[in-house]
Amino acid sequence: MATAVNAMGTCALHTPASRRFYVHVGSLGFLVAAQPSIFEEVASALALSGASRALDQVVEDREMFTPAGGDPYSLRQGAVNLHKLAAEALRTSFQCVVHLVPQRFGATELLLATHEEINAWCYEDGYLTYATDENAAAIMYAETGSLRQLRSRIRRSPESDPALQMISGQSLFLYDQRVGTGHGSALTYRKQAARLLRNSPEIAFPSGAIDALVTDAVKECVSPAALTFEGDPVLDVCSRRASLMVNLLLRSVPSRPAAQAKVA
Numbered sequence: 001m002a003t004a005v006n007a008m009g010t011c012a013l014h015t016p017a018s019r020r021f022y023v024h025v026g027s028l029g030f031l032v033a034a035q036p037s038i039f040e041e042v043a044s045a046l047a048l049s050g051a052s053r054a055l056d057q058v059v060e061d062r063e064m065f066t067p068a069g070g071d072p073y074s075l076r077q078g079a080v081n082l083h084k085l086a087a088e089a090l091r092t093s094f095q096c097v098v099h100l101v102p103q104r105f106g107a108t109e110l111l112l113a114t115h116e117e118i119n120a121w122c123y124e125d126g127y128l129t130y131a132t133d134e135n136a137a138a139i140m141y142a143e144t145g146s147l148r149q150l151r152s153r154i155r156r157s158p159e160s161d162p163a164l165q166m167i168s169g170q171s172l173f174l175y176d177q178r179v180g181t182g183h184g185s186a187l188t189y190r191k192q193a194a195r196l197l198r199n200s201p202e203i204a205f206p207s208g209a210i211d212a213l214v215t216d217a218v219k220e221c222v223s224p225a226a227l228t229f230e231g232d233p234v235l236d237v238c239s240r241r242a243s244l245m246v247n248l249l250l251r252s253v254p255s256r257p258a259a260q261a262k263v264a
Contacts, residue, residue: 044214052079054238055082066229087117109182173192211243
């Protein structure tokens with residue numbers, strides 16, 4: 001497990017209190033390629049978040065099509081409980097990661113500050129999208145159009161939406177207490193990641209433990225006998241979505257030759 005970050009050793013670069021950050025899955029792929037030790041933690045968080053989204057959809061469908069009082073397995077409360085587990089897993093993982101700050105060349109900051117939480121999440125157009133509170137979540141879910149176009153607009157005019165960060169490319173790094181964050185830290189992280197990618201062997205990332213973790217988490221929140229409106233086992237639906245998220249991360253991990261790009 002990655003080491004938790006001490007709030008006293010970090011530098012926040014005027015991050016809005018209510019914000020969204022959209023992370024391209026390829027950036028997480030480069031992160032775990034350089035720092036394989038964080039794979040299980042990141043993958044488990046993504047898996048739980050996927051399972052939670054699947055359970056949310058199950059609940060919405062049942063409440064839409066089932067008569068009032070027709071929820072024998074208390075799926076709504078189960079969804080709330082699983083959401084909390086996923087949010088905590090995401091918070092723990094992201095508070096151990098730093099990212100480049102494009103508008104401040106040479107700087108880094110924590111992907112998620114120590115005082116922040118993850119309120120909502122989604123996946124679209126190659127991006128894992130996150131919101132830190134209900135207001136940000138409402139904006140995130142209401143957004144329409146291409147995220148690629150949105151990224152281009154934010155790059156041209158960051159001030160157009162200061163509460164949104166679009167993160168892509170080789171811009172995520174495991175927090176290093178010796179380097180810290182803030183101005184002047186980016187080059188050190190980039191060189192460190194390039195060296196790790198250059199020298200580390202091809203690695204197989206096992207996902208069996210993650211599958212078991214998700215299964216246990218879902219079983220804690222809903223009855224194993226719970227069914228979707230269509231009659232499928234809820235556990236299976238959540239497990240499939242969790243596996244999809246893990247496979248998404250695995251496919252984004254660069255092959256060794258592609259990962260050896262040098263840092264100027």
